[in-house]
Amino acid sequence: MSGEDLVLDTAIRDWVLIPLSVVMVLIGVLRYFVSKxxxxxxxxxxxxxxxxxxxxRAGHLRAxxxxxxxxxxxxxxxxFTNEENGILHVPKGQAQNAQAQMFSDPNMAVDMMKKNLSMIIPQTLTFAWVNFFFSGFVAAKIPFPLTQRFRSMLQNGIDLSTVDVxxxxxxxxxxxxxxxxxxLFSLILGEENATDDAQRMMQMSGFGFDPAKNLSAEKDSIDILQHDWALPKFEKRAEAVLRRIVS
Incomplete structure (x- = not known):
């Protein structure tokens, strides 16, 4: 069952939708340069x-x-995997937790704090600005139908259950x-930009690359790999194809 249709005022487009989008882009670009x-x-x-x-190198071997x-x-x-001198083998005494490595290097912790603050502070201020000036507006309409599960995601801040999702x-x-x-930020700033908030939020709970853990995982992957040489099978397939062509 579809909800009621609304006629959106063009003033909402000019004074809410467009300014909000432009401000979000400008804040993202500004945050990129501040982070640099x-x-x-x-x-x-x-x-x-x-x-x-x-x-x-171990990944190329597996592939x-x-x-x-x-x-x-x-x-x-x-x-790669020899228990005595394999380059992927990590002795238990040398395995270091990534969190312990971060705490042992204060520069790493300070740099992470700077990155997180460069995301949290601008977005907190922007959300407060949006919530104060633009709260309660129906700003746009998606040009295709959606189910009721999207209502809480698309109509945050308004309580109109009869309006279309x-x-x-x-x-x-x-x-x-x-x-x-x-x-858009990848096009403007390049692929290596500091404005990917979704990825950064996922990384806030982690502490970076853990060499010992990755080496051990790669070692286990190579140990359980079953080798199946593809060249004899390829020769048989090639002979079969040539026979079909000749016949």
Missing amino acids: LMRSYQAPDQKVVRDGQVIL GANFIPPKTFYSRRTY SYVSSRSWYFLNLFGLRG
């Missing part, structure tokens, strides 16, 4: 870089394992812009 200014330079850790390259002879594969697997409130439009402008 606040970002402190840290020399890359050679051990972390080396471990990352080892993980990449192309079936295209090398069995003897070569098992030799490389021993080189496809209408979007001003507060919901703010959240849609907050999490939906990633593609």
Whole structure:
């Protein structure tokens, strides 16, 4: 059952929808440059870089394992996963938790705090501004039908159960812009930009790359990998195809 249709005033478009979208884009661009200014330079850790390259090499071995002879594969697997001197083997005494590594490096903790503040403060002020000036407006309508499950997401701040679900409130439009402008920021600022709020919110609960954990996971993946050399099968398929062509 569809709700009642509304006629949206063009003034809402000119004084609510467009200004809110423009402000969200400008704040995102401004936050990007502020984050670059606040970002402190840290020399890359050679051990972390080396471990990352080892993980990449192990991933390439897993991806192309079936295209090398069995003897070569098992030799490389021993080189990676040998319990004595394998480059993926991490002794228990050397495994360091990523959280402990962060607390041992105060610069890392300060840099993370700067990144989080550069996101939290602008978005808190913007939400307060939107909630004070634009709360209660029906700002737009999505040009396709939606189910009732989208009502709480698209009509935040208004209590009109008889209105069609496809209408979007001003507060919901703010959240849609907050999490939906990633593609636009990638075009304006490039792929490596600091305005991906959705990704940053997911990263706020973590503490970065853990070499020991990733090395152990890659070692387990190679240990359980079953080698199936694809070349003999390819030769048989090629012979079958040639026979069909000749016949």
